Amino acid sequence: MSEVLEKAKKAKAAAAQLAKLSSSVKDRALEMMAQALEDQTDFLIQANKPDVEAAVRNGKPKAFIDRLTLNEKRIKDMADGLRVVKSLPDPVGEVVAMWKRPNGLIIGQRRVPLGVVGIIYESRPNVTADAAGLCLKAGNAVILRGGSEAIQSNKAIVKVLAQAAYEAGIPEGAIQLIEDTDRASARQLMRLNGLVDVLIPRGGAGLIKAVVEEATVPVIETGVGNCHVYVDGECDQDMAVNIIVNAKTQRPGVCNAAETLLVDKRIAAEFLPKAVRALREKGVEIRGCEKTLEIIPDAVPATPEDWDTEYLDYILAVKVVDGVDEAIRHIEMHGTGHSEAIVTSNYFTAQKFLEEVDAAAVYVNASTRFTDGFEFGFGAEIGISTQKLHARGPMGLKELTTIKYVIYGNGQIRE
């Protein structure tokens, strides 16, 4: 039996046990897992070294190596992340609704774990601990399949977590890593219908596309964000400058950062010089449409590709549009359904934007950077869904569960 199949079967068996565990057992395990990460800091840092060395040898970019590197602070952060998850309410067992039918049947919707969750991700070892903690708290078995670049780190993290969980009374097979980092192992995991209940890919657009294309197991798409800020003709322009600067530069490498600024032509000549000055102070390169270039002559001319590019960098595409309708059409054509914002002081324009823009999160007068499980008040997140099924936007613990109908009868049969 292949490694993937063997571990999936173990995970399925573990999931049946996990579903029955009380919150107190799960919480004790999360605390012991956090403690174990801290206790084994040296072991984890040692295990991380060959991954980092290989990345350096292979000439990986600096940002890549930075994300890959484990140090005392990062391990402490992983441990604290597990403690945050511990502190959140257990979603399992909640009765979402219950009603009585005319024939006396009592029908309840009870929240239960999804079962076996597969996480396919790239080279950030902290995903390993985050995903393991969230899946455990929601009563799921997790199968982690990280990238080859972080394999030694992931093996060490999973070893520490699985051992601590087991000692706390969590069944074996609840937290597993696929050690085979061949493409074939990921592909096999994506097609284990009946053993794996859902796949959550976390990473770049290429990874997510590959999983969507190849998986037969249901997938929750996450992350790709070509986000827009539209500055309406009627608005507080200082607020608009603040919001676009924040949305673009507060952390440009993440999915909820803005990539395109749309400006109402009624105020473009007045607003754009102010906005561009503030953006350039933060080091942002401006790529403008023709009308933008008339106002900001030294901007880089935008090509059609710019409207569809998630830069994840200090680059911003800028387009002058004819009011909110053209802004909405542009977003409809180029957006990825992640986070979209309008800055306006007009009530009707705000309502129209909220109503018509089709995205996971639609903002009025706030930065797109708030689309995030912590900022929404969920305490933690496993990713940000950009699809419409099951979960949309930041996914917390509830989104790692499903419901089952429990029906109490006293002999009812159907006429």
Place this chain on the structure above:
Amino acid sequence: MSEVLEKAKKAKAAAAQLAKLSSSVKDRALEMMAQALEDQTDFLIQANKPDVEAAVRNGKPKAFIDRLTLNEKRIKDMADGLRVVKSLPDPVGEVVAMWKRPNGLIIGQRRVPLGVVGIIYESRPNVTADAAGLCLKAGNAVILRGGSEAIQSNKAIVKVLAQAAYEAGIPEGAIQLIEDTDRASARQLMRLNGLVDVLIPRGGAGLIKAVVEEATVPVIETGVGNCHVYVDGECDQDMAVNIIVNAKTQRPGVCNAAETLLVDKRIAAEFLPKAVRALREKGVEIRGCEKTLEIIPDAVPATPEDWDTEYLDYILAVKVVDGVDEAIRHIEMHGTGHSEAIVTSNYFTAQKFLEEVDAAAVYVNASTRFTDGFEFGFGAEIGISTQKLHARGPMGLKELTTIKYVIYGNGQIRE
């Protein structure tokens, strides 16, 4: 441009309009669609004839021809079905939850349509009207892709419905049929990510498997039901006989009918003769395990395949088990996650079964036949989901929607 791509683009454009429509426009359209079906009864019956004739010519089974045939009564039923949908509350626009964050952001979850729903189905023309009505009420554009055997009937039904909807103010493209019934057209529809938001296959196990295998668009699996009734050693045996007879014979051809009876060995010798007598009176063939054969010597010996077969017929597999634990294990191994029932008078056994059986609907002392949108009180259903993502069990109007986050700010930026 292919027919599928052209219609999908039209559907996407229509969906943006549909999302904004008021309930009163949608309800007026549903009434006019119902009326149009009734007014055009003769046209529909004429259109149905070549389909029925072809089915007879091709030697299709009687049940198949029956499902395919349209008559005055069936057309009236379709029209009434649309009126029921009209009478249901509009799910769109409901604010599921709204809260205020410490920074003053007001975050709301607003229920919105899914967008474009693809329905891939077989030869029941009534699915055409049902699906069109439910999708419209939930604000979705629908692309119907029925089987070749009903193509003339489906073309006529969609023509009547789309025309009536259009006259009532529904945008063109809201209700469309793929007229090309080649496999390639279905395959293309399954891979239109970005244009189609969800696929719901309705039909036999083969169809559903094909869609799950080939689709890259998210799929909601429906329908396959290998359902069990477990009769516990402690129970009201008359109730148990009633329930198994009802679950097996009230309508054997549907997914929530029981296919296997599990009997606690403590009462098998007493219970089985009574149950089998009642079942045989209804014409049910018994296929028994070895222990069943000791009690019912003239039963057909069951083969391993019987435990995994959805007969959809007057056949019942019977197995004697060692109490609720073996029953749960058997269901775990052979069930399809649809509907499972226990008959017991023991409180702890009932709780254990509800807790541990992993299925969309788990019953205590009631027939599995209740798993149905009407019986659950949803008024109507588009199918019964046997997967865990997005929807589980009967899917009503709410399951044809998603949420989007609407966020009201007053200049918030992220620190």
